[in-house]
Amino acid sequence: MRDTDVTEPAGTVARQTSPADGKDVVIDIDHVTKRFADYVAVSDADFQIHQGEFFSLLGPSGCGKTTTLRMIAGFEQPSEGAIRLEGVDVSKVPPYRRNVNTVFQHYALFPHMTVWDNVAFGPRSQKVPKHEIAGRVDELLEVVRLSDFANRKPVQLSGGQQQRVALARALVNYPSALLLDEPLGALDLKLRQAMQLELKRIQREVGITFVYVTHDQEEALTMSDRIAVMNAGHVEQIAPPVEIYGRPETVFVAGFIGQANLCRVKVLCCNRGTADYELCGQTLHVAFDSDEFRDGSDGTLMVRPERVRVHTSPPADDTGVQLTITSLVFQGPILRVAMRTADDDEIVAHVGTETEIPDVRPGDTVWVTWESDAATLLPPGPAPAPGDEAEEIPGETATSDPARGHDVEET
Amino acid sequence: MTAATRAAVPEMHPATAETRVAVIEKRFVPPRWLRRTGSVLLRMWAYFALVFLFLPIAVVVLFSFNDPVGKFNLVWKGFSLEAWQNAFAIPGLTSAFFTSLQVGAVSTVFAVIIGSLIALALVRYRYKGGAATNLFLVLPLTAPEVVLGSSLLVLFLDMSWPTGFSTIVVAHISFQISFVAVTVKARLRGFDWTLEDAAMDLGSPPLRTFLRVTFPLILPGIIAAAMLAFALSLDDFIVTFFVSGSEVTYPLFVNSAVKTSLPPQINVLATIILLVSLALIGLNELVRHWRTRGLPVG
Numbered sequence: 001m002r003d004t005d006v007t008e009p010a011g012t013v014a015r016q017t018s019p020a021d022g023k024d025v026v027i028d029i030d031h032v033t034k035r036f037a038d039y040v041a042v043s044d045a046d047f048q049i050h051q052g053e054f055f056s057l058l059g060p061s062g063c064g065k066t067t068t069l070r071m072i073a074g075f076e077q078p079s080e081g082a083i084r085l086e087g088v089d090v091s092k093v094p095p096y097r098r099n100v101n102t103v104f105q106h107y108a109l110f111p112h113m114t115v116w117d118n119v120a121f122g123p124r125s126q127k128v129p130k131h132e133i134a135g136r137v138d139e140l141l142e143v144v145r146l147s148d149f150a151n152r153k154p155v156q157l158s159g160g161q162q163q164r165v166a167l168a169r170a171l172v173n174y175p176s177a178l179l180l181d182e183p184l185g186a187l188d189l190k191l192r193q194a195m196q197l198e199l200k201r202i203q204r205e206v207g208i209t210f211v212y213v214t215h216d217q218e219e220a221l222t223m224s225d226r227i228a229v230m231n232a233g234h235v236e237q238i239a240p241p242v243e244i245y246g247r248p249e250t251v252f253v254a255g256f257i258g259q260a261n262l263c264r265v266k267v268l269c270c271n272r273g274t275a276d277y278e279l280c281g282q283t284l285h286v287a288f289d290s291d292e293f294r295d296g297s298d299g300t301l302m303v304r305p306e307r308v309r310v311h312t313s314p315p316a317d318d319t320g321v322q323l324t325i326t327s328l329v330f331q332g333p334i335l336r337v338a339m340r341t342a343d344d345d346e347i348v349a350h351v352g353t354e355t356e357i358p359d360v361r362p363g364d365t366v367w368v369t370w371e372s373d374a375a376t377l378l379p380p381g382p383a384p385a386p387g388d389e390a391e392e393i394p395g396e397t398a399t400s401d402p403a404r405g406h407d408v409e410e411t
Numbered sequence: 412m413t414a415a416t417r418a419a420v421p422e423m424h425p426a427t428a429e430t431r432v433a434v435i436e437k438r439f440v441p442p443r444w445l446r447r448t449g450s451v452l453l454r455m456w457a458y459f460a461l462v463f464l465f466l467p468i469a470v471v472v473l474f475s476f477n478d479p480v481g482k483f484n485l486v487w488k489g490f491s492l493e494a495w496q497n498a499f500a501i502p503g504l505t506s507a508f509f510t511s512l513q514v515g516a517v518s519t520v521f522a523v524i525i526g527s528l529i530a531l532a533l534v535r536y537r538y539k540g541g542a543a544t545n546l547f548l549v550l551p552l553t554a555p556e557v558v559l560g561s562s563l564l565v566l567f568l569d570m571s572w573p574t575g576f577s578t579i580v581v582a583h584i585s586f587q588i589s590f591v592a593v594t595v596k597a598r599l600r601g602f603d604w605t606l607e608d609a610a611m612d613l614g615s616p617p618l619r620t621f622l623r624v625t626f627p628l629i630l631p632g633i634i635a636a637a638m639l640a641f642a643l644s645l646d647d648f649i650v651t652f653f654v655s656g657s658e659v660t661y662p663l664f665v666n667s668a669v670k671t672s673l674p675p676q677i678n679v680l681a682t683i684i685l686l687v688s689l690a691l692i693g694l695n696e697l698v699r700h701w702r703t704r705g706l707p708v709g
Contacts, residue, residue, distance in 0.1 A: 096614050
């Protein structure tokens, strides 16, 4: 059958790099919008993914991340805008002529073929010479450490092993980018954490760009070089994990990644680079670099719970915000202190248990402070709904009700 | 028929009866003798059902070894291999037998191709008229064969299409398609279409994807459909009777022979068909066994 159908190898289209954009951009998402009938799945996504990068698309279910991935793979076509692979517009190129490969959510291994034949399917489709196929398949099975299982059928493998077969099968064509659609979703927690490190190792070993779709913020933070947080079809922010966590640009990102205290504040006056704002009658400073605020406008203040300090007496420099303790929960590595402002906003502090725990109980009045660089001033916007929240980082709790977000099939 | 019996036996197995009793035990504990009688009765009923199903077939096989006196092979006279040795001695019967096989083979090939493609289209794509196709597909399964046979005959007469081998084949295809499409559809419903995405993602164009991934995976369903279609063609009487013209198939021959003579060769050929079907079913089971050989690991 291999000899009957005539097609050029999938790589030929993608490998002609245009000299102008030859830098190191592998995937260029150029103002892409995708509509299904009346529903806008992806709205004006515009970003570039670089050579060798581990890039994550993170967001709650229905945010458009899987649709974006399917457009890169070629299963969907953008309604507007263009997708370029290595400088070549592939918006209208079918999946079998694109030099990207996908690891599917439920692996999609061919059940009637052995592990070896599964991995060899790609190069056979592309008419790679026989002797070369054998070399490549053996090499990839070595990389995923499944050489001893080459003659098994997929049903005879565990979930983690199937996962690695899917990975080998997708890498054997030496794609210019590997697309992964929640590949660890079907594994249990322990195996998932092991596979995260395994994926990272394999990515370093083969040096191929990974585009990783997930709703699990921990996964994204652990593995990514950069994360694109998506919500309702929009890309909210693209940044490395540290920046996404420490300097979120929107309320949604702040609430979706890790836990955050989000308080409505009034901006009193803003000069270049710094602003004064009011919180519970207290005037505080924050560094900021946006021109979205004017004197008197509303804003949302974000402070991570681990940056909040709790004092039993008013601090000497008079920067403390006075609060009432509502609950204290000991959680092993941290003590979770929930407090309430006079305006009924909740503020949570995580106090390390190896440091001195303040001798307080619910109902007590305390003062909290934070370094001015711990706070971020954000334009007001919708925070993620409880159901949107990704699985929490072990050792931490969510400030609001922690609901485990499980992605259902999009589109 | 064999499949139906295989399914029926475990249900009536005494072990199941005992489990059911165990559940009821909490409210009402039947005495030991009643439980035992119940289980014996149930077992006897199961055996009776088996006898009811297989006795006629056993008689057909047995009478192929009869040494009949006169023209009618209806009374056991003694054991003989004569009919088997001269299985093809009766020219009309032999030609009818091979006509049936030819009709079955030709019509099955066409019905399987057309029916499988209809099933693929219905499951894979949503299109205008899909629901109507679904409805019209089920109609021949429920409509009386007399209706199908007579309307086909009228059609052929209208077209001045001489009735004979070709009209029998066309008529058989027309009802086989429904059975094939319904059987293949059932198999396709559980099909994981992301496998096609995966194949294309790996660089396989649509045709190759179908031949290497989709087709091998739905092949068992297609084979099952083909066996069903062939059996339906082989034993069809009513529709065939309407459109056969001067052509005689095996069922038509047996029907007309009843009036003049019933040679034991009829039983011999019927037994041959039975043995071939059993062999095919056995082969199917063996292939399934080979495919799933080996225990899951982990």
